Amino acid sequence: MSALLxxxxxxxxxxxxxxxxxxxxxxxxxxxxSISRSIAKNPDNAGWESIIFSVASMNGxxxxxxxxxxxxxxxxxxxxxxxxxxxxxxxxxxGQLYAAKYGCAVTLLLYGIVAQVGLMIAxxxxxxxxxxxxxxxxxxxxxxxxxxxxxxxxxxxxxxxAIRNQAFALCLGMLGGFIGTTASLxxxxxxxxxxxxxxxxxxxxxxxxxxxxxxxVVQNISTGLLVAAxxxxxxxxxxxxxxxxxxxx
Numbered sequence: 001m002s003a004l005l006x007x008x009x010x011x012x013x014x015x016x017x018x019x020x021x022x023x024x025x026x027x028x029x030x031x032x033x034s035i036s037r038s039i040a041k042n043p044d045n046a047g048w049e050s051i052i053f054s055v056a057s058m059n060g061x062x063x064x065x066x067x068x069x070x071x072x073x074x075x076x077x078x079x080x081x082x083x084x085x086x087x088x089x090x091x092x093x094x095g096q097l098y099a100a101k102y103g104c105a106v107t108l109l110l111y112g113i114v115a116q117v118g119l120m121i122a123x124x125x126x127x128x129x130x131x132x133x134x135x136x137x138x139x140x141x142x143x144x145x146x147x148x149x150x151x152x153x154x155x156x157x158x159x160x161x162a163i164r165n166q167a168f169a170l171c172l173g174m175l176g177g178f179i180g181t182t183a184s185l186x187x188x189x190x191x192x193x194x195x196x197x198x199x200x201x202x203x204x205x206x207x208x209x210x211x212x213x214x215x216x217v218v219q220n221i222s223t224g225l226l227v228a229a230x231x232x233x234x235x236x237x238x239x240x241x242x243x244x245x246x247x248x249x
Contacts, residue, residue: 003092003100007074011104014073020066020112027062028119031055039127046127048134049205049216051120052141056203059116059145060180064196066112067152068173071105075160075169094245098161102237105153113145137204137218144202144221151195151233152176158240192225195232201225 031054038054039046077083117138124133160169176196183197191197200206206219 003096004103007100007104023066027058031058053205060199061177064176065173068156068170071156071160072166072169076166079164098241098244109149140204147229148198154236
């Protein structure tokens, strides 16, 4: 806990929270404009399902990039001025420091997810959606988004601490955003290999195309997909922690 509090203290002037708010504001504005146009063309789309699906789709583009920036900002300071060596001189294990950084990044990203849900609910109420708020779908949306973010954050932290030049980590975030955006074009078997596609795969709502028009459908998430996301989180975190613990300073 002390190491975690230290991480928050170290980033107090980096304005990471403001950066997350700015990026998410742009994402949500884009999503809400898209939903508004969709409702204007087809009033049947005025439902919570369309909001959840649209935001989940946008997350495939924005959250990998946001995760890369957050993790890079947290880890970059350790590559400057031999800060990592000074931390190793303290009576704290590398695994504890690694876990503290991961916990700090996840907490900041969780703030972003919760803020998203608040804006989604406010937008739905402002649009006068007649349906009651689907608490189950909202909870499933938070769970799927958070589980995907856990795996992506673990992968980003591994790369950010392994390579001094943070351009590589940021490029991975942009590549992840591209994959997350185009994932629906991949075959199902290939799509499951890329964790960035799980923002839409673990979404409680999907969009089914028909001959005349598409419709939003509540989907059941397979247990195998949830296990795969959790497994990737554990693999990326464990590999990164072991690599950091054995790395030469």
